[in-house]
Amino acid sequence: MRLVFLGSTGDHAGQSLVAWALARDLRARGLRPGFLKPLFLKEEPSEGIARDEDCELFKEVLGLQEPLETICPVFRAESQSGRLSVEAVLQALGPVLEGRSAHVDLLLIMGRKEIFLDDPAWPISDVALVQGLRADFVLVTRHLDLPRTLYTVLSICSLLGPRVRGVILNRVPPQEMQAVSEEILARISGRAMPLILLVPEDPILSCRTLAEVVEATRGELLLGHHRAGELVSDWSMGAGHALVGDMAVFRRLYNRIVLLGPPESGSKELGRPVGVILTAGRRPPPVLYQVAQRRDLPLVVSPGDTFTTLELLERSPSRLSPQQEPKAERMTQWLARGGKLDELWASLGLISEPGR
Template sequence: MVGVYIGSTAGYSGKNMIAMTLGLRLQKDGYKVGYMKPVGAMPKEIDGKLGDEDAFFVQEILGLSEDVEKVTPVVVNQDFKVKAFKGEHENLMDKIKQSYAELSQDKDVMIVSGSGSMYSGKYCSVDGVRVVKTLGLKSLVIDRYTKELNYDYLLALKETLGDQMIGAILNDIPDHFMDELNNMLVPCLERNGVKILGVIPHDSLMGAIKVADLAERLGGRIIAGSEKADRVVESFLIGTMQVENFMTHFKRHKNSAVIVGGDRSDVQLVALEGKCQCLILTGNLYPNDIIMSRAEVLEVPIVIVRDDTYTVAKKMENILSRHKLRDAIKIQHGAQLVNSVLDYNYIKESIGLS
């Protein structure tokens, strides 16, 4: 039996997507795959047992039904943190080792998923680096592009983990960065021992969210077009500019939500007639009757929120960058993206499966 740890340089980098896709691929290749998320930061209770929400989801996708308390032996909530900071917690690594031993008994390969970054949980000695070393795992590390890549972090991890780090996956890479990545950064990283296992391009669908979920996350209410609340939002525009300038920007951004003050009926009407994905009206101001009527006719959802436009825009930016992988269409699409770029032969050889 072999084990591979899916880690990352930061949270919300795509660990679930890689864990699911790798697990499904290995299952397709005929291997008996197990799954574990030693440390969970999203507590969820099912049938009286506390586990991690992401772990429940990944288990379901992989067709597994192991005891959730073994799959995630350490669940972080506020009580846990208080005890950990006071040094009152038990030896957590022993719990992880025992669970791993039991879950891996009849498996060909164990996929072990991290939580946060490779150093998250260091305050209570259950960080990813320690888990990899303690359980004798191989690891692959995801680095998601956010303004730049964490190349120093990857190089430092390689020094720390040595041969236990088989390589890195670079995720969410925008088109404009591809040349610099391929011509400079990838050669530099590989020259210094960090094998690049795959480069996943930016894809707007992977960060998309349904209007109904968006309204809930923003603390808003859908007041029109609710029958189209399953429509998907991939990006957003702020309607604070003059109508002429807004129209120019709007034509370039399809599948966008438009965030606009509740008193800007001119911009609201342009967005509706252009069939935006949804209107988000700020300041808790209701639209006039004309806007409401057009929204119903054109079947465009209107979401009303209390916050001002700037606050909503910042929340939207955070939501679209951190929205969880849940919808079936996103899982299928994400798997296709990963499968098209990941070097499975190298991974299988590195973890001893070929």
Template structure:
């Protein structure tokens, strides 16, 4: 069994999605693959066990026959934090290495690091410790945020030393894609970094469901319950004069429109455009006429007692940062990865 460690020095770089996309493609080629997320942060109860919700989704997508705890050996909870600060030996490292040793029948085990290179240091499961102890091949997943992204890749390359495998550039703004391919990638190659893929930022992959928006604003659903699993790619705030609203709404597709519950003029205009849902702030009672129009158009209405600023703040913080738990996203990225990732070069570097 060959462990491949996906690391980053920032959160939300797409490590889990890339691991799943790779695993699905390799499984299709006949390889035995497995997955482990070292530090779970989204507690989910399964068969009287607490595991990470995102990890369990990936475990299910891979149709793994291994116990669910294999994909998520450790999850941060308040109870665990209390035990750590009390000085209790949690034996997390032992558990993780025991699970790894139990998967020797696999060809590849994809291991996902914490959000940063040193996360998990107090537990003995930070990236550097895992690389040293397992001597695992290390793949950096890096979002493109300008030249500092190069620093992260080269810094991790130096720290991983002989265990460094290469890098993936992810969530690249489309207008910078060719610049990276023609300028940044050759620079990295000259520095000894193999770049296995460059992925453009994708609105669908960064979208959230109406259901997730309902949760994040702690709202109530007025109508459109059957549309809760629709994907929302953008959001707009409806706080302008009606005369300015329509051109504004027409420019953005597949959006949620956030506006005050009393702004019925804005709500009507929003529903004339590509709107996935209305989020009405500052009250819990939507106008009856608005509800009837929304029902006829199949547009969900969410009401929340939050003010517009607070609702926008919460939504802004999750767009592009939602955990992976939608099959449609996973299957789409599997197709993208098959085209944009150098799978043959990857397997060659692993001697598989």
């Protein structure tokens, strides 16, 4: 059983989605992926049970038979030092790993959100854990600019050396994909560097579902329950370009937010309307309700005013759920471009080298 530790450099890097995409690709090849996410706590959880969204997600999407306690083992720091020894963690993980080895080909181990920062609340570093487990390592990082990306790649390779098998640069502006790739290869030429995988900024990957929007705005879905899984990539108080034909009647409402779907591939235009939020708790008049019914347009009523509702949408994080399989499929497609996943799995000895 190979151990692959998946590290990250901060929020919005896409760590969970990448893990799901990698697991999907392994299963499509007939391999058996597993999932593990150790949790390190300094205090007992308030509800008595440690809950983690990633562990619950992967238990369902991978159909894992293990109980959550072994998918998400909890470790507590020593009360005085606030730290944990690597030896103690490895000893506790030993039986867990041994129990998986018979039915798992590759175990994905998810680290914390930020590998470089020394978080006092986290009693053991990801680097120490990777070294102790003798695991291979894949880093997921959000591309912000070339200097920071190069610093990140060189830093992680300096810390973990040949254990680093891949670096996934997520959310690269599409118009910069080629330039970023060429510049990184030019700067690291001659070094023993890992596989670099680039994923462009993709509206579909950052979408949330209509059901998430309803939850985030504390609203009520009046119409369109069968479209709760519809992808929402943006929203607008205006969107007059989209309110045409019989939908022009919605222009009369000042307390509206138009929800927009992802744009067509390669298009810079805003997406089509996939729903309308009516704010301040106001119910739609019959004429609007009838138009929405006829156009199969979901209607949401939010109790807050328009600006409060917009703030809730902006501030609420998007959470992965089993219903977002299309996102995982899309991420898998990006990662697999150019045979990159073939190269990654071949480097781990899971498949034959490409071309052989």
